[in-house]
Amino acid sequence: MTMDKIQLQKLRDLPIEGVAERLGLRVSRHKSLCPFHADSHPSLSYSTSKNMYRCFVCEAKGGTIDLVMRHLHMDFKEACRWLADQHNIILDEWQPAKTDEEPKAFDASRYERYFEHSWLNESARKFLFTERMLDERVVRWCRLTSWTDRKGVPWLQIPYYNMEGQLVGVQNRNLVKGALPRFRFPKGSECGIYNLPVLRLLKSSEPLFITEGCSDCWAMLSAGHKAIAIPSATLLTKKDVEQLSIINSQLSITFHMYPDRDEPGERLFMQLQQVLPNLVHHQLPPDCKDFSDLYLKKTPL
Ligand SMILES: [Zn+2]
Numbered sequence: 001m002t003m004d005k006i007q008l009q010k011l012r013d014l015p016i017e018g019v020a021e022r023l024g025l026r027v028s029r030h031k032s033l034c035p036f037h038a039d040s041h042p043s044l045s046y047s048t049s050k051n052m053y054r055c056f057v058c059e060a061k062g063g064t065i066d067l068v069m070r071h072l073h074m075d076f077k078e079a080c081r082w083l084a085d086q087h088n089i090i091l092d093e094w095q096p097a098k099t100d101e102e103p104k105a106f107d108a109s110r111y112e113r114y115f116e117h118s119w120l121n122e123s124a125r126k127f128l129f130t131e132r133m134l135d136e137r138v139v140r141w142c143r144l145t146s147w148t149d150r151k152g153v154p155w156l157q158i159p160y161y162n163m164e165g166q167l168v169g170v171q172n173r174n175l176v177k178g179a180l181p182r183f184r185f186p187k188g189s190e191c192g193i194y195n196l197p198v199l200r201l202l203k204s205s206e207p208l209f210i211t212e213g214c215s216d217c218w219a220m221l222s223a224g225h226k227a228i229a230i231p232s233a234t235l236l237t238k239k240d241v242e243q244l245s246i247i248n249s250q251l252s253i254t255f256h257m258y259p260d261r262d263e264p265g266e267r268l269f270m271q272l273q274q275v276l277p278n279l280v281h282h283q284l285p286p287d288c289k290d291f292s293d294l295y296l297k298k299t300p301l
Pocket of ligand 1: 055058060
């Protein structure tokens with residue numbers, strides 16, 4: 001199995017400190033404890049210009065993929081897949097790289113019919129209603145549906161629409177806990193900002209929440225708020241940023257956010273605040289890592 005060079009480069013270009021944080025390392029002033037030797041003073045340093053890590057004691061060094069391989073004891077392929085899943089990077093379903101062909105555009109007509117009538121298998125119902133306690137109306141609004149592949153793996157199928165309501169991408173989420181890959185995207189899917197059609201329902205005085213990822217967005221909607229989601233804290237794309245600033249200039253609304261209680265969450269807030277100067281910060285309580293957590297704790301059983 002080979003991987004597209006461009007995709008591989010995307011994984012290599014992920015900010016090294018963000019990747020380290022995703023792995024649970026605490027990075028401060030471009031340094032952290034080294035996980036590869038018994039370290040008590042931070043001796044692993046990060047170069048943001050070279051996007052590399054290096055330990056001055058045990059001499060461990062490398063880039064994003066090496067860091068994941070070593071830290072999670074994964075082989076190259078597994079580490080790439082982990083990185084892609086963590087950052088919602090589309091790996092073209094790991095098909096062998098073709099010749100210099102242009103990437104195929106997303107074929108919406110192939111997928112639209114799946115979302116006309118939602119069908120939720122047992123795994124999907126358990127995930128959405130038992131574990132996440134989402135409102136059925138939200139699941140219907142988001143047109144979530146499910147399917148089971150030839151190997152018997154259940155997938156949740158999440159459609160992405162643009163502001164005009166056209167299907168622009170599909171995200172498949174593996175419903176088997178811990179199974180890899182966690183996500184799959186049909187070719188050409190554009191899974192940027194999620195739940196854009198909600199903007200048409202937004203009244204001018206109504207707050208709009210921004211969440212990280214679909215799951216928090218569903219929880220936010222189930223809690224009665226209007227919300228959109230951006231795909232990932234560590235990788236806010238230029239296109240997502242442009243779209244947000246267009247929304248900000250076209251609609252006079254206030255944006256709100258509960259950043260995840262970790263450094264990537266706070267960094268994302270600060271990045272977004274540069275685009276959306278009126279973004280309001282809401283603090284999660286100390287025992288909640290993200291909004292889904294808070295939603296579950298507040299929702300009576
Ligand atoms: Zn070391």
